[in-house]
Structures are given as C-alpha cells and as structure tokens.
Amino acid sequence: MKLLFYPTHPTATKPLTPSHVKMFLWFDLLVDATSRVIPVTTLANRVTCDVTAQNLGFWHYLDTSFTDDPALYADKDELWVAEQYVRYHAERFAAPPPVLEELRSRVEHDFWIHPASARILELWSEQCRLLGVDERSLHTWTPLPLTVDEALEALADLDVLLDVRGLGGGAYLDLTPEGIALRQLVSEQGVPNYVVHVLRELLAVGPGYDRVVLAFDAEIRHDFDLVASVLRRAGVETVTLPVDRVRLPGVTGTTRAGGFEPYILARIIERFLPTYGLEAFRLGIRMYYVLHVGRRGGCEFDLAMLERFMRKAAAAVRRLNGGEPGVAAPGDLLRELWPQIVPRDGAFVDPNRLLQTLFKQAPESAAARALARELLL
C-alpha cells in the first residue's frame, strides 16, 4: 500500500493559531507513525497554497499600501502582518484580475513569495522546530504538473465540467446529476480558484498511489468532498480527513477579524517552554490537542487545561525516559499495534488511538516507552 498524504496549509499571512497548531500536530504524528509501517508521501506544495486569489490579493495590497521592498518586512513580526491582513479584508481590497494572474505566474514559474510572507515563514519555521514538527513542507515549492487548461480538459474527460467561457462566463465543476450544486472553478474574468490548483496536482499525482488522504480544515470540507469525488471518478481511492477548528475565547469568525493574539503559538511557547522544558512542552501540547481537543468537535481553546497537560507531560517525560532514554523503538511495534491504532476504513494511524494505546502500554513496555519518546518528544 502506497499512501499519498495531502494536507492543506495556511497561507503565510498571520501567526500560527491553535487551529493551525492542531492541524500541524495531527498531520505530523499521523505521517510519522504511518510511514514506519507503509510508504507515505506527503504532498505539500507552497505553490498550491500561495496562488489563491485571496493570498495574491493580500500581497498586492501590501505592495500598494506599503512597498514591495523586502527591507521593510525583514524585521516585522507576525502580528504586524496579521494586522495588515485584517485591514485588507476589512477594506474589501480587490486586486485587478490581470495583476492576480501576473502574480500567479511568478509564484508558479519563479517560486516567488512576497517578502512579508517569507518573513512569516522564517518565524513559523523557528516555532515548528520547537514544536518538533517537520517544517520542510513549509518551504517546498514544486511545479504544478497540469496547466489550468489541462486540468479542465481532464475534468471534461471525466464528464464533470461545465465550460461557458466561450460565452464570456466561467468554468464550473458539474456534479449536478448527483444533486450537488455547480462549483465555479474559473471566474468570468478568467481567474482560476484554489480548487483548480489542487486538482492540477492531484489529478496528475493521485493515480500513482493506492490511496490518497486529503487532510484539511473542516471549514472547506465541501470543496474537498468535491475534490475527493473527482478523484474517485478518476479511479483514485480517496479518503477525506477534516479537522475542526479550535474556537478561541471571545472570538467569533475567522482570523480575518483578529482577536487571536494571546493564543498564537509564539505566545504559547514563551509561556510554557521555559517552565516545563522542551520535551514536556512537546509532549504536553500533543496530549492537549490529540487527546483533549480531538480531531472533530468545536472545543474552545483553554489555556488552563493546556497547562494541566504540561504538568502531566512533565511527569510523563520522567517516566518515559526512565532508565533507558537511549533505547530505540523496535521496528515492528507499530505493525503489532496496527489493528488498535488504525480506523476501520483507514490505512493510516489515528493519532488519538496511537497516544491512548502507547500511554496504556508504556508503564509495562520499554518498547512502547521508546516509541513514545521517538514520536512525541
């Protein structure tokens, strides 16, 4: 079984919020554990993430409101960039379609990133290293294998395209025989949206794998259900893995409206890492998001609860390290645990089941303790 893991990534326009941290931790643990048993390829591409009209429009907003000179952004922090992002939405700034297409071309062909977002990625990388997640995907740019027209042709071949561009209109994903509403893919002005760019990658790459796992923010579930439908039509076995957002105390709406500042990862690191140390911080934050918050459900972020998990983690680290901190995990332990840690329809490890199983076995099993150290600390 060859698995392709396709996670969505946040655009580099804001600090990492609890919702982002939750996704990073869930995805990182899922891939790390699963790849020890079956081959897993993670397809994370900044190009797909950055070519959305929303993101490119923000970059143009920065250029027109400030400058495109990198020097201005070199010492800016995440909150400054986020403040501009909130303004961009509040002002309903709309970049002209030709500008969006020009910027898209720069991203796709030159792997260009706006200096403000480059600065954000620099800060995110540092935070992800402390969090203990693989941050290489933040810095991966790959050409999209299909052009927009090739992707639309592929959709036409699958009999799921309504193309009225000849009349000056747009192009739509057409699953109406299944009672699913038309989904616009290309605007009347010729601007393709992110669904097209996702399909440009997955229609080409997906067929090379036994199964594709689409992992995404549950807010965009409808679009990824559509992507999954298209892939299945193309003969690709596809599973969707939506992850619910974490609500923030006193905040409604998305990060476009602000209000997340006290809960960003940088603040969480400042608050807990010096007190508890790196290993307890990493274990505690994983226990909180995987065991307490869970993948689904609208749990509200709770700093007091997170601290409780940090304290539990500090004690657990001492027990996990015990007298054998240098012992490596046996290679076949995950294979033995597979039936307990993989969901019924899954070919991948469920992080919640994994942690519960490891913590249950850890008191009596040096192998389980070693595996927990490798995966969680």
Next chain:
Amino acid sequence: MVEQDTLRRLFLDSVAARGLELEDVAAFADGRWQPREVAGDTSALVILRDYDPKEFAQGATAFVTGLDAGAREAWYREFTRTSFLVGDPDRVPDRLAGLLSQRTKSMAWVWSPADRETLGLRRLLKPLRTSGPWLGQEDAEYDLGGGGSSSRRALTLAADGLSLEEYLVHLNHTLCECLITGVLSPGDRVAIRHVARIESLPPGCPYARVVPDPHDTARLTAVTCVS
C-alpha cells in the same frame, strides 16, 4: 434621439397595461429615475449550457405559447421576470427534471409560479454572469417556429456594451411580452437588428422596451423596439 416625452408616455402606458401604478415599478425623485422591484415572485428560469440566437427565439416562443392564459397574465404583470442560469439541462437530476417545461438542444425553460417551487434548481445552478460586452450579436432573421399566421417583424436592439446576460434580459422581455400581447405571433419571422442606440421609433411602434438610462438616470431610453 427619441424624445423623452415619447419615452415617458410609452413607459407609463406599459405600466398601466399591466394594471400597475408608476410607483409600483419606479420612482422619479430629484430628477432621477429609480427602478423598483415589482412585488411578487412569479418568474421564469432559463437554463443555458450554450447560447444560440435561433434556438433561444424558438425556445422562448414555445415556452410562452405553452403557458396557460392565467400564467401569461401573472407573468406579464410582473414584467416577465426571468432568471438566467448556467447549467446543463441534460444533467438536471430526475427529481428536478420535471420542472423543465420547454427544452432545446442546449437550453431549457422553467415556469416558476413561486420562488419556493424552483428553489432546488436555483440552488443547484448558478446565475449567468459574464465578463465584457457580448460580441456574438449578429443581425439575422429567425422563424419563431410556432404555428398560425405568419408575418415578418423587425426587432431592433440597442446592444452597445451589453454583457450577454444584459442582452438576453432585453431580448427575452421583448420577445415574450410581444408574444403575450399579440404584437408577435408564434408563426412570425423576426429580423433582429443591432444598433448602438435607438435614435428613432417606427411610426405607430407597437412595442418598445423603455427603461431608465443606466448611463444617465435622469433620462429614459428605448433598448428595443418592434415594428
């Protein structure tokens, strides 16, 4: 240029013919015309996968002639309100396909006595939206495809700068209202001619579509006329 007094008279006559008052359809305040949404939700939907002018003219004719007298009267009273949707009529799921009352190769017409009765279709499909002026206008003659007596009629349409959806709104209202009022018969042949502006109306003009000028709302303008 057509005199504003003439256009105003035609506009008011059109309102009165529907049993309405001027204030039901527009206000004229501070020297500006302000259109109002006519009360009611009787309408037609036109679903387009593609556009062909002959197919459209014949499809619209068959749709109007297929409505009973009560439906035509109600629709006429509400200014033949019509929504244009993009979609493939061949792919409408069975549970909604029964709503399609008239089909052509790439279009379908739907009678909607109330919005709630066609809500499923309007949620499934998308409003027709295009970018830039519609450049597919061609002067041509079409048989409306219905039976009965046959005359040749001229339909002039001021099409300068119109998007496809704007163009269809004017053409559709003109064809359908003329069929309802008898200015056109289903067996007629219609010569459609496109101009930048309608500078004069034919003598005894039996129909003109008069609307507030979008470029100068102090004025009315004729966007179509039939002779």
